[in-house]
Amino acid sequence: MFGNTMYRDTGLKIRTLHVRDIRFPTSLGSHGSDAMHVDCNYSCTYVIIYTEGDVEGHGLTFTIGHGNEIVVAAVKSLSPLVVGQDADQIFNDFACFWRKLTSDSQLRWIGPEKGVIHLATAAIINALWDLWANLQQKPLWKLLVDMEPEKLVSTIDFRYISDVVTKEEAVAMLKAMETGKEEREEQMKRVGYPAYTTQAGWLGYSNEHVKTLCSQYLANGFTAFKVKVGQNLEDDRRRCTMVRKIIGWDNKLMVDANQVWDIEQAIEWMKQLAEFKPLWIEEPTSPDDILGHATISKALKPLGIGVATGEMCCNRVMFKQFLQARAMQYCQIDSCRIGGVNEVLSVYFMAKKLGVPVCPHAGGVGLCEMVQHLQIFDYICLTGTTEGRMIEYTNQQHEHFENPIKVIHAHYIAPKMPGYSTVMKPDSVEAYEYPHGSKWQEMFAKGLFPDPTKQNVFVCPAK
Numbered sequence: 226m227f228g229n230t231m232y233r234d235t236g237l238k239i240r241t242l243h244v245r246d247i248r249f250p251t252s253l254g255s256h257g258s259d260a261m262h263v264d265c266n267y268s269c270t271y272v273i274i275y276t277e278g279d280v281e282g283h284g285l286t287f288t289i290g291h292g293n294e295i296v297v298a299a300v301k302s303l304s305p306l307v308v309g310q311d312a313d314q315i316f317n318d319f320a321c322f323w324r325k326l327t328s329d330s331q332l333r334w335i336g337p338e339k340g341v342i343h344l345a346t347a348a349i350i351n352a353l354w355d356l357w358a359n360l361q362q363k364p365l366w367k368l369l370v371d372m373e374p375e376k377l378v379s380t381i382d383f384r385y386i387s388d389v390v391t392k393e394e395a396v397a398m399l400k401a402m403e404t405g406k407e408e409r410e411e412q413m414k415r416v417g418y419p420a421y422t423t424q425a426g427w428l429g430y431s432n433e434h435v436k437t438l439c440s441q442y443l444a445n446g447f448t449a450f451k452v453k454v455g456q457n458l459e460d461d462r463r464r465c466t467m468v469r470k471i472i473g474w475d476n477k478l479m480v481d482a483n484q485v486w487d488i489e490q491a492i493e494w495m496k497q498l499a500e501f502k503p504l505w506i507e508e509p510t511s512p513d514d515i516l517g518h519a520t521i522s523k524a525l526k527p528l529g530i531g532v533a534t535g536e537m538c539c540n541r542v543m544f545k546q547f548l549q550a551r552a553m554q555y556c557q558i559d560s561c562r563i564g565g566v567n568e569v570l571s572v573y574f575m576a577k578k579l580g581v582p583v584c585p586h587a588g589g590v591g592l593c594e595m596v597q598h599l600q601i602f603d604y605i606c607l608t609g610t611t612e613g614r615m616i617e618y619t620n621q622q623h624e625h626f627e628n629p630i631k632v633i634h635a636h637y638i639a640p641k642m643p644g645y646s647t648v649m650k651p652d653s654v655e656a657y658e659y660p661h662g663s664k665w666q667e668m669f670a671k672g673l674f675p676d677p678t679k680q681n682v683f684v685c686p687a688k
């Protein structure tokens with residue numbers, strides 16, 4: 226019992242953890258392409274936690290192809306810390322468990338709290354949140370919304386961030402927003418949370434395709450469009466002209482360079498794109514360069530262009546400094562890049578404290594499915610506004626999920642089904658498991674991709 230909320234004492238042990246290497250051949254259609262990542266195969270490391278009961282937890286982390294096998298291996302290395310644990314003990318002191326998982330005295334050396342090991346942490350932690358939401362028979366956003374503030378905050382490890390936000394401040398933020406929660410929840414169920422689309426702007430798409438998609442998304446009610454830039458200035462100018470012609474000047478345009486520039490180059494390039502009135506430039510330079518982003522932010526402010534970043538920001542400490550240094554005007558949390566829901570929540574609290582709107586990154590393979598829960602929680606419990614905020618939308622792999630997103634008139638409608646919307650369809654898992662799945666076998670046979678089992682490279686063994 227916590228406050229007036231019952232937390233079922235499940236007594237459930239985690240029996241086993243399975244991990245699968247799932248990949249989709251998105252490079253064949255240039256989906257997801259940008260100036261830095263020209264041939265991505267949207268993928269995920271997919272974790273299923275089995276308990277001694279019949280309730281499961283499904284979680285994932287996103288990658289873009291090669292290297293997914295390394296994340297799978299990292300999940301396997303972390304799994305002894307999870308298997309055999311009591312689920313209710315984890316949820317009774319989730320911050321403590323989160324710290325155990327990220328602080329193993331040997332494994333942490335290959336992080337700490339960054340890179341492959343942190344992606345693997347995210348997959349496991351996301352599966353645990355799915356399990357918790359399933360046990361409570363609630364969608365994850367509702368699990369968060371219904372928690373007592375103290376309980377919710379108890380899931381966060383405040384180590385390294387208490388100079389910016391403390392547990393007590395986080396609790397106070399939630400309590401201050403209690404009035405109006407019911408109305409806001411109704412709003413999320415009925416109208417939903419505003420979305421913008423990136424699907425019309427992948428760099429590898431032909432001009433004709435971009436035009437067609439812009440018109441389609443416009444007709445479906447989208448008012449904000451993101452396009453990829455950064456490979457060639459003349460092409461960028463041509464593409465922005467073309468997109469502006471279709472979407473007009475009342476709608477929003479954002480541009481994303483995916484880290485290709487140096488600082489001065491970013492500033493100069495963006496001066497050349499300023500006439501297209503982009504709301505933000507996303508990832509102009511290295512995702513680790515906090516002061517570089519601050520310099521770019523300062524230089525572009527007079528042009529009315531903000532800086533957005535976060536999809537490759539590796540942990541809460543980096544987010545803290547980006548926010549402190551006024552280096553991001555839009556905070557793009559990603560549900561899988563940092564250590565799952567617990568750490569993402571800490572970023573929401575810091576962003577609220579420092580007055581920066583969160584606009585989550587959401588590409589393929591379940592990212593949209595997950596971030597909708599987090600942003601809906603933010604609206605209902607933390608900020609109470611959608612002003613200056615949107616969730617990214619891409620039309621990628623939703624058909625492979627049991628409970629895909631529902632986007633109506635460019636708004637994410639609050640999901641109803643229990644869990645974190647992370648369960649993949651068994652047929653999809655079978656077909657797209659790399660490299661042994663039936664779809665991959667077909668593609669190897671057709672010569673669309675080299676078969677890695679016939680080369681001298683590491684692949685995940687057949688299950």
Ligand SMILES: C[C@H](O)[C@@H](O)CC(=O)C(=O)O
Pocket residue numbers: 256257258259262265289423481483507536586587588617
């Ligand atoms: C490689 C990914 O598709 C990347 O381009 C996604 C991204 O930057 C975004 O959605 O934003």
Ligand SMILES: [Mg+2]
Pocket residue numbers: 481483507508536
């Ligand atoms: Mg991006």
